[in-house]
Amino acid sequence: MSNGLIVVGEEVDDYAYIPPEYFEYCKKALLTPDLKKSTDFIFDSVSSFDNEHVCVNDGTSVYFIDKELEQSRKLPKLPGRGEFIKDGELIRGHLNGKMTVLDTKGRILAQNSGDIDLGDGVVAKKQIKLPTPAATLSCPVISGMKDNSIEKRINDTIYYEMVEAYEDLVRFDGPENTMYVYSTYVITREKNLILIDQNIFTDLLGAVHGYSYRNTICIDTETGVKYGLADLFRTDSGAWEYLSTVVSGQVREKMDEMGYFTDEIVIGPDTPFAVKQDGIVIYYTAGDIAAYAAGMQEFFIPYADLSEYIDTEGDFWNAFK
Template sequence: MNKVYKILITVLVVLEIVHICPQALLINLSRDAVENPKLVDKIIKKNLKFVNIDVDIPQIVGLINENGEKVINNEISDWTDSWINEVKETSEDLTPTIPYELNAKYTLTNNEAILSFYIDYYQFSGGAHGITTRKSYNIDIKSGKKIELKDLFKVGYDYKKNINELIQKEINKHPDYYFTGKEGFNGIKDNQSFYIKNNKIIIYFPYYEIAPYVAGMPEFEIPYDMQEFKEKIG
């Protein structure tokens, strides 16, 4: 009877670990068992006195560079924890009559040569509407290193000029949707946010950066040949 009881307890503990941190078992698998890096869910769900939390963020499993994988996973977890704790502290100080809402979901957009995905963090803390913060990640699957926009192009190629022209061309089609002058689009940044989808670079801008809230989160598709990147990394 004691043996059966111990087995039952062990099974329940394993199931609880998988529920809280489903990547736990996958990480312990042989690295050869994972043909391509994958994203697994890390779920944080709590209903506190002043905040309702429903968060689903990704953790990477299967990169050849295990240290690089760990660094990126920790970066995602740390940023998420900081975001949650900041809102919790604010809610406790202000004691809102309606609980704040924190939601996060992720989307995988590319898994060939470059692992590309983004996380949308939504926060409602009163007012007319909530706000979404998007964090994107682009990782060289072979090296396990994060990729910046400049890394996609050959050295010396004026990618900023060409991308700026394409974006401005799209803005000119609907100028009323965007801010003008210093508040409007004045070129992409060195650390410009983007993700890869369907062999295109998707450049995006946060709410209010180049357009009013009603315009949403502006996105611009930039044609890109993924084969060129594959040839660069060998």
């Protein structure tokens, strides 16, 4: 490290394959250069801060250790997870997933909160969950609504859809079973409809490649109801047959370019979709209908082509049109 300390990772099986990335997340100990003093294996991460200190995380706090393995009295101890470097008289880095600038007393001078103003006094506050050293799950928390019960219903739905639904992906059980998980999202509002577009990237350490998921959520701010694709169309309108025909046609047009696994796409109520201003997007994550290297596949259908099928009297349509 920059101050001369030595970092040692936890003991592992010499005969097993150890993904190099595992060292970034496993428990670590610090030793002085003469090897006469050491800590226990208590640190999730260690990074250089300046020529005198390193920045460490012990699972609950972020703080700074000097060349003698003593916690600095001149630098702060902060709750949560973080990584910082010295920038003149300032401390700059990330605290609990948010870009942060501190003074040496630990006072936050600037922070990228990630909060989004959705209008009418409604704010989407960014919440970050850090269940393991290798996992970061982000989701918005809605505040400022006039009806507290609807606000709670919306937040419960968001948390389930964006965090709880992916908890099974979070694994931290040694070098052979550790999953890197990182999620981001974009949140917007169209009239009375909250639109969330979430992306989740996962990587089982040592695997050939990671895997990406996309999750879109449409929630009515007036009722707290989460809408699905079926809510957009009249019952028995023939929408599924039409969408299947259109998307299959787009697949055939790009078959030579993308190398799709099939040229017959069946669209139904559970097919993932995204709402746009002038149409909907049917999407498939990488590897679903084409080779993983082809990436996510999207198929756009304008509302003008769906006028025969859309339930223009329905709650979903009128929430954003």
